[in-house]
Amino acid sequence: MTGNMIDLVSYTFATAFTPGPNNIVALASVMALGLRRSVPFLLGIGAGMGVTMLVTGTLTSWILLTFPAAVVYLRGLGFIYLVWLAYKIATSRRFDEEQREGGYGFLSGFVLQVINAKIILFTITAISAFIIPVGSGLLFILGACLVTALIACLGTLTWAVAGAFLKKAYLRHFRAVNITMAAVLIYFACKMII
Numbered sequence: 101m102t103g104n105m106i107d108l109v110s111y112t113f114a115t116a117f118t119p120g121p122n123n124i125v126a127l128a129s130v131m132a133l134g135l136r137r138s139v140p141f142l143l144g145i146g147a148g149m150g151v152t153m154l155v156t157g158t159l160t161s162w163i164l165l166t167f168p169a170a171v172v173y174l175r176g177l178g179f180i181y182l183v184w185l186a187y188k189i190a191t192s193r194r195f196d197e198e199q200r201e202g203g204y205g206f207l208s209g210f211v212l213q214v215i216n217a218k219i220i221l222f223t224i225t226a227i228s229a230f231i232i233p234v235g236s237g238l239l240f241i242l243g244a245c246l247v248t249a250l251i252a253c254l255g256t257l258t259w260a261v262a263g264a265f266l267k268k269a270y271l272r273h274f275r276a277v278n279i280t281m282a283a284v285l286i287y288f289a290c291k292m293i294i
Contacts, residue, residue, distance in 0.1 A: 107291065108230035112248045114284040116255030118189055120218050122149070123259040129204055130260045138260060144209020145256055150249045152213045156223040157231075157245035164232050171228050175292050178225030182289035185218070190282035219252070229292045 117123075122145050129138040163170050213219055223245065231244045 141204035144206035148210035148213025174228035186282035186285040
């Protein structure tokens with residue numbers, strides 16, 4: 101049990117702090133508009149992430165508890181997703197200032213989560229690989245989803261608050277950072293199927 105929860109938290113941190121739609125857009129928003137003007141967008145990301153993870157987590161848990169054999173397929177999907185995500189991160193282009201866009205509001209941040217495949221597939225993977233093997237009670241599952249959502253929001257907030265610093269460091273060492281994060285994701289992909 102403790103091993104699975106440590107793996108869940110490690111997986112969540114590794115995924116939450118990698119460059120992804122939330123982190124890059126939050127970084128760009130803060131660099132373009134400043135933290136104060138980006139707060140509505142960041143709140144939308146947090147709210148949308150929480151709702152998306154709770155809904156996805158609840159549906160995934162229901163599927164797994166109703167059809168236990170589905171865990172094999174969901175873990176396979178999670179494995180493929182993590183390998184694909186690791187590849188995309190390892191081979192991604194550097195974030196440059198020209199890629200930044202204008203301001204966003206609460207609704208934009210919220211909708212970004214509803215269509216964010218990374219959040220949906222992250223939640224399916226977390227539920228099938230780390231949460232259901234430990235416990236299947238509704239409150240436990242919802243609590244685990246909320247904890248992972250809070251960690252994911254912390255990752256996005258970190259990118260937003262430290263935008264200027266992270267930009268310099270990331271631009272200088274982006275390939276090494278991306279390859280390291282990709283390796284961590286491959287580790288978790290392998291751990292899911294072993």
